[in-house]
Amino acid sequence: MTDFRVKRPGRGRPARKAIYQRFAAAITELSDYGGLPEQHEASSLWDAVWHLDAHHSTAIEGNTLVFREVKQLLDEGRAVGSRELKDYMEVLGYADAARWVYGQATTHAGPSQGELVSVTEIRQIHYLTMSKVWAVAPHLQASQAESPGNWRQHEIQEFAGGMKPPTFPLVPSEVDTWIHEANQLQPTIQTGSLVTTEVPEALAHLHCGFERIHPFIDGNGRVGRLLLNLVLVRLGWPPVVVRRQQRSKYLTALSRADTGELGPLAEIISRSVIDNLYRLIPRIAEPEEYVLLEALVSSEFSLAALKQAASRGRLRAIIGSDGRYRSSLAAVDEYRASKYSRKRHP
Numbered sequence: 001m002t003d004f005r006v007k008r009p010g011r012g013r014p015a016r017k018a019i020y021q022r023f024a025a026a027i028t029e030l031s032d033y034g035g036l037p038e039q040h041e042a043s044s045l046w047d048a049v050w051h052l053d054a055h056h057s058t059a060i061e062g063n064t065l066v067f068r069e070v071k072q073l074l075d076e077g078r079a080v081g082s083r084e085l086k087d088y089m090e091v092l093g094y095a096d097a098a099r100w101v102y103g104q105a106t107t108h109a110g111p112s113q114g115e116l117v118s119v120t121e122i123r124q125i126h127y128l129t130m131s132k133v134w135a136v137a138p139h140l141q142a143s144q145a146e147s148p149g150n151w152r153q154h155e156i157q158e159f160a161g162g163m164k165p166p167t168f169p170l171v172p173s174e175v176d177t178w179i180h181e182a183n184q185l186q187p188t189i190q191t192g193s194l195v196t197t198e199v200p201e202a203l204a205h206l207h208c209g210f211e212r213i214h215p216f217i218d219g220n221g222r223v224g225r226l227l228l229n230l231v232l233v234r235l236g237w238p239p240v241v242v243r244r245q246q247r248s249k250y251l252t253a254l255s256r257a258d259t260g261e262l263g264p265l266a267e268i269i270s271r272s273v274i275d276n277l278y279r280l281i282p283r284i285a286e287p288e289e290y291v292l293l294e295a296l297v298s299s300e301f302s303l304a305a306l307k308q309a310a311s312r313g314r315l316r317a318i319i320g321s322d323g324r325y326r327s328s329l330a331a332v333d334e335y336r337a338s339k340y341s342r343k344r345h346p
Contacts, residue, residue, distance in 0.1 A: 016267050017197070023270040024196035026277045027237055029292070035236045036280070038106040045280055046102055050074070052241045054095040057225050059244035063087050089133040094222055097128035101226050105233035115183045116234045117227060119175060122215075123149045125226050130219045139218045151175075152217040161255035165214040174213045182206055182231055189235070200266035203228065208257035208265060228269070238276035240269055290318055290326040301332065309335055 014022070030036070037045065055070040065073070065088070069081045074095050079088050104121070111118040127149030134148050146153050151172060156165040166174050185202060188194040194202060210224045229239035242250050246268065253264035278295045293306045301309075307325060309315035316331035 016263050019267050019270050019274075020197040020200050022274055023200055026274045027196065030237065030277055030280070033289075036106060036233060036238070046106075048279060049239060049241065049276060050095065050098055050102070053098050053229070053239065054091055056241050056243045057098075057222055058087075058090050058094050060242060060247050060250065061090075061221055063090050065091055086133055086137040089136050093129050093132035094226075096132070097125050097222075097226055098229075100128055101125065101230045102233060102239070105230055111183075114186065116186050116231045117179055117182050119179060121230065122175065122179075122223070122227065125230070126216050126219055126223050129222050129226065130216075142217050146217045148219075151215050154217055156214050159255070159258075161258055163212055163255070163258040165212060171213060171215045175215055178206075178209050178213060181209065182227075185231065186235065200270040201262040203232070203269050204253075204257055204262040204266035206231065207269070208254060208262070211254060212258060232273070238273050238280055240272040241276065242268060242272060288328050288330050290328050293317070293325050293327060296327060296329065296332050300336070306332075314338070 051067070051071050051074060054074060055065070055067045058065070058070075064083050065081065069083070070091055072078055072080050073088060073091055111121070130148035139146070141154060143153055152168050155168060158164040185194075185206065189196075189199065207224060207228045210227060211220060214220050216223065225240070225242060232239050249264075250268055253268055257265045278292075278297070293303060293310065296306060297303050306315060306327070310317035310325045310327060315327055315335045317325045317327040320326055
């Protein structure tokens with residue numbers, strides 16, 4: 001297996017090439033466990049991703065709800081706090097769209113065989129994302145023809161980084177070109193003509209390309225991130241959640257991607273796929289199956305604590321051919337029980 005801990009000389013942060021290698025190894029690791037489960041097979045997993053996605057993706061766009069409020073809103077249908085109605089509707093709309101995206105992708109519904117995305121799906125995602133908030137706070141400059149699910153009929157001013165979206169009459173043809181490019185990703189990967197370590201930059205190019213078109217009058221960022229996840233999950237890979245704390249870094253990376261520098265955005269995408277893989281593996285592995293220690297980290301046991309327990313023989317673990325520890329959920333449960341037993345009986 002690929003060593004996930006390649007680092008720059010004298011630096012604590014992995015080099016970008018090493019991150020791409022970790023991405024490739026993560027995809028391989030997921031394949032070893034049979035790939036992504038469907039929603040009905042691992043509802044707790046998809047719910048966890050759903051909560052995070054709905055919170056962080058809307059927060060990037062300025063939504064004020066904190067994670068606890070988002071979770072209660074989605075789980076209980078109860079608006080807590082004293083936020084504007086618009087903020088609640090933004091989260092509910094995004095959550096509807098995200099749930100639809102994950103369902104479409106994991107059940108293999110949607111476009112014809114060999115396609116990752118269609119124009120109908122793009123418009124449907126925008127409709128679901130924006131309909132609820134549009135009902136209480138429509139875009140002030142939008143005409144009826146620009147309501148949720150419809151292309152913009154306005155020109156978009158040049159962005160701060162210098163990127164200028166195409167004129168609105170060109171939006172349908174630009175979207176068609178983007179869809180063709182997205183759908184080429186799957187056969188290219190399957191035939192092996194695109195090596196795995198190049199995939200993160202291909203995904204970054206795809207995501208940046210959609211944001212450059214800016215096909216809707218509002219909601220392009222949220223829709224673009226959901227489309228990225230539709231593509232990822234249809235490829236059989238974990239979805240991306242760009243966290244609100246990464247907002248500045250993410251927007252800068254998008255601007256740099258506009259100029260052809262795809263690396264920063266590709267790194268954000270890669271890291272998020274890897275993070276979600278570590279959330280996923282313990283839920284799809286059998287309790288006795290050995291997985292990387294990173295996948296067993298929890299609020300109770302940090303990675304450092306698990307490594308220390310494994311090195312001292314207190315946590316049942318093995319060292320793989322890559323020199324890295326692996327353990328299992330069952331072994332962690334045993335370690336927890338023995339740890340608390342020692343505390344009770346010194």
